[in-house]
Amino acid sequence: MANNNYWAYVAPSSIPNIVTDVPGPKSREYNARGMKYMIGYSSQVTLCPVVFDRGHGVTLTDVDGNTYIDFSSGIYVTTLGHCHPKISEAVARHAKNLMNCHDFNTPVKVELLEKLAQVQPWDLTGMQLYDSGTTAVEAGIRVCRAATGKSEFISCFMDFHGKSGHSVSCGKMNATNGGGRSQGFYMVPRPYPYRPMFTKANGDIDTDAYINFFGEFIEYATTGNIAAFVLEPVQGWAGSVFPPDDFFPKLRKFCDERGILLMADEVLTGMGRTGKYFCMEHWDARPDVVTVGKGFGNGFPVTGMLVSERYKESINKISASTSYGGNPMACAAALASIEVIEEENLLDNALMLGEYFDRRMAEIKNNHPIVGDVRGKGCLQGIELVKDRATKEPFPDAGKLVYQKAFAKGLAWVPAGHILRMSPPIIMDIDVAAKGMDIIEESIAETEKELGYC
Numbered sequence: 001m002a003n004n005n006y007w008a009y010v011a012p013s014s015i016p017n018i019v020t021d022v023p024g025p026k027s028r029e030y031n032a033r034g035m036k037y038m039i040g041y042s043s044q045v046t047l048c049p050v051v052f053d054r055g056h057g058v059t060l061t062d063v064d065g066n067t068y069i070d071f072s073s074g075i076y077v078t079t080l081g082h083c084h085p086k087i088s089e090a091v092a093r094h095a096k097n098l099m100n101c102h103d104f105n106t107p108v109k110v111e112l113l114e115k116l117a118q119v120q121p122w123d124l125t126g127m128q129l130y131d132s133g134t135t136a137v138e139a140g141i142r143v144c145r146a147a148t149g150k151s152e153f154i155s156c157f158m159d160f161h162g163k164s165g166h167s168v169s170c171g172k173m174n175a176t177n178g179g180g181r182s183q184g185f186y187m188v189p190r191p192y193p194y195r196p197m198f199t200k201a202n203g204d205i206d207t208d209a210y211i212n213f214f215g216e217f218i219e220y221a222t223t224g225n226i227a228a229f230v231l232e233p234v235q236g237w238a239g240s241v242f243p244p245d246d247f248f249p250k251l252r253k254f255c256d257e258r259g260i261l262l263m264a265d266e267v268l269t270g271m272g273r274t275g276k277y278f279c280m281e282h283w284d285a286r287p288d289v290v291t292v293g294k295g296f297g298n299g300f301p302v303t304g305m306l307v308s309e310r311y312k313e314s315i316n317k318i319s320a321s322t323s324y325g326g327n328p329m330a331c332a333a334a335l336a337s338i339e340v341i342e343e344e345n346l347l348d349n350a351l352m353l354g355e356y357f358d359r360r361m362a363e364i365k366n367n368h369p370i371v372g373d374v375r376g377k378g379c380l381q382g383i384e385l386v387k388d389r390a391t392k393e394p395f396p397d398a399g400k401l402v403y404q405k406a407f408a409k410g411l412a413w414v415p416a417g418h419i420l421r422m423s424p425p426i427i428m429d430i431d432v433a434a435k436g437m438d439i440i441e442e443s444i445a446e447t448e449k450e451l452g453y454c
């Protein structure tokens, strides 16, 4: 992609460009005003409260004129970079023509549905469109109930699926999540290769033991009335936790044997982030229901739920439409995004970047004792920091310091306690990716020094 005519080309030597303290004076002034009212910011903001003014391709610029390399894509959203001209123009065209007509078909909606049917590799030809990942997940849960006539759901420790009723019941339950899990929602451990709960005699992770446990769990902890397993293909919020390659194929078989549906929540992983349209394509495991969001509209709020041909009539049973789902601007953003992925061969670019990240992350792990684990596919990457490699004790103080130091040097990215998450746009050049990784390695080295590790 290193091509001077590319719309988002930026000379690697010109970025990042940090000209004030981070946050600078104008950011501080805006924050003093905004934070008087707006409550509940994420740690991404509270740890580095800069105020962004504009985005272009792989860069973000704040109100003080500091330009950052973007390793966050917002929060896994602007997968194709900020303000791709084709996507911005498509949204603007429809903003001038027709913004909303409830769930009537429009030409652009029909084109999007046809395109989505073409890029999904399974038989997911039943579709509905929404405006947030959470709403799509809620609809997916209702469809699974309607399709099976069963009511219970199983999801996995550390999964995240949204912040409302049923979606929150498929995630980690803590004090911030209200009054507890909805009835009929259960959680089981899933394989976390760096921190396995079930291992073989040789210490390797034992996927079969997890699957066997699921069987026992269903027998002893549920009524056996399981509609679906609801899972993230890769756990994003938990810190880019990738399952072993045999997990999803074995889970698919387990579900088939019991008449349980497999719902893959691809809100974070979908639409190119891991080098495939759908992350589940990395494994031989066909999902029955899939949700997409975030990168689907590359910044415009549009999400979707796709259901297997076999169960698609169930969508009729759930009163599926919403006020904003599938509005013309949203469809235009999603359609243009898929076209950009195709026209610019971006799945291949994501895979190539992933190979670079793999090599670079392995070196970083080799050179730095506080790095316990590194993992990723395509442009979905994570670094797990530990106090001691032998005990694997999480190191959140180091996570915070590395995040803040790298941000101050010009890298916008995503913290998660002791885990650092990277989700750069898949349009990035290797040279820019290398600069981002240099900043990360420098920040880890400085943190180790500060915390007495060398």
Ligand SMILES: Cc1ncc(COP(=O)(O)O)c(C=O)c1O
Pocket: 132, 133, 134, 135, 137, 160, 161, 162, 163, 232, 236, 237, 265, 266, 267, 268, 269, 293, 294
């Ligand atoms: C896997 C997954 N599902 C659902 C959601 C909820 O999406 P939204 O924030 O658009 O409601 C998220 C958000 O981070 C997510 O990562």
